[in-house]
Amino acid sequence: MNKEEIKHFIAKRAARELEDGDVVNLGIGLPTLIPHYVGQDVKITLQSENGFIGLCACDEKVKEDGIYYIVDPSGNPAGVEHDGMFFDSSFSFTIIRGGHVDKTILGSMQVAENGDIANWIIPGKAVHGMGGAMDLVVGAKKVIVTMEHTQKGMPKILKRCTYPLTAKGVVDMIITEMGVMEITPEGIVLKEYNPQYTIEEIMAATEAHLIISDDLKVME
Amino acid sequence: MKNTIFLAIFLYTFANMSKKEIITAEEAGALIKDGMTIMVGGFMTCGTAKSIVNAVKAHDLTVICNDAGFENEGCGRLLARGQVKRLIASHVGLNKQCGELVNAGKMELKLQPQGTLVEQIRAAGAGLGGVLTPTGVGTIVADSTWPTTMEGKQIIEVDGKEYLLEKPLKGDVAIIKGYVADESGNIRYKGTLRNFNPLMATACKMVIAEVEKIVPTGEIGPDFVETPHIFIDYLVLNPMDEK
Secondary structure (H helix, E strand, O other), X not given: OOHHHHHHHHHHHHHOOOOOOOEEEEOOOHHHHHHHHOOOOOXXXXXXXXXXXXXXXXXXXXXXXXXXXOEOOOOOEOEEEEEEXXXXXXXXXXXXXOOOOOEEEEOOOEEEOOXXXXXXXXXXXXXXOOOOHHHHHHHOOEEEEEOOOEEOOEEOEEOOOOOOOOEOOOOOEEEOOOEEEEEEOXXXXXXXXXXXXXXXXXXXXXXXXXEEEEEEEEOO | OHXXXXXXXXXXXXXXXXXXXEEOHHHHHHOOOOOOEEEEOOEOOEOOOHHHHXXXXXXXXXXXXXXXXXXOEOHHHHHHOOOEEXXXXXXXXXXXXXXXXXXXXXXXXXXXXXXXXXXXXXXXXXXXXXXXXXXOOOOHHHOOOOOOOOOOXXXXXXXXXXXXXXXXXXXXXXXXXXXXXXXXXXXXXXXXXXXXXXXXXXXXXXXXXEEOEEEOOOOOOOOOOOEOHHHOXXXXXXXXXXX
């Protein structure tokens, strides 16, 4: 698979984690592809940390007008569902930090076997800031990381994160092009694997110890 | 007769209802003086009162804003003109110039999680001594020796769980953007223009609001006003959203 195919493969699998009625916050990049793969019978509500629920694609007519009263968290024009609502940033983070988001799906640079996540700063590189990421991973009921399994051949799923953390012990699930992993008190359990790779290859690409599930399934 | 008295009282009240002073963006910009702490609403410049920000001439400013805007746009305009001494924000990645200024030692940057930043502003406006948040515990956000971390961070344990004490953030002037104001200064927002604006309006000594429309008092209506006139000092009319 090329980079683009990998992204869509991961997004398609991540979409199956979403259940009817879920309130979901999606990170930038790969996670924004996920709504395309959510089934017709599954209605989710997207939360946008800049201040609304009911995030959807921008109405073409609004785009033509050239004045955008609705933007997504990246600052791009967006739309709102008929059952949506706008609110201020305090209320937005009441929803996020207060545990009212069912699932947040976001990318990461590193994840550790104890659920630590590092996805906002690389020492010595340009500082971007954490934005809403720290609140999201602390507050959401379930934190799902979608990312490529390795970075330039180097493992991203580690025994301990080496970059400054976004939060400690918050990640519940990791979905990569190689497999689906759950973080448990015993460590990282490989639940599904992509048959394009052998179990040995997946273990070699992972620094953290992988516990192979008794009920290991093929990733689709 | 009774009706006439009521009408008289109504007209008297109406005539005496104070109208908020409407000033130009330039006059608003001149209210900001060297060394002040200002709050600027907006999220990636959506909901930033750009006509006022562009007119600010003062230097050595401490700016509190969600982000650094874009290069030379929104708060980025103040950065580009070297007017900012210290920026407190949650995300600056979409303005390359911000990192350059920090690396060159020309500006100090403090990064706070977005949900923390807005609660610090709310705490100031609500007269609270700060907020306790689980966000940032166990990260460099809790470590004040880190250059981008705010000073004096403390961990406080409540019922066995650790929280960060985040102190209130106050300002001298808030530059906010609404969609419509009535002549008394009551404000209503639109879409994602809200973000930090309603909170900042409560946390500063002076509040200047840029709006796209000004309508007669009562036309927004008490059920729909979002920021009441008691918080607003001046209105600036900017019918077209200036870039």
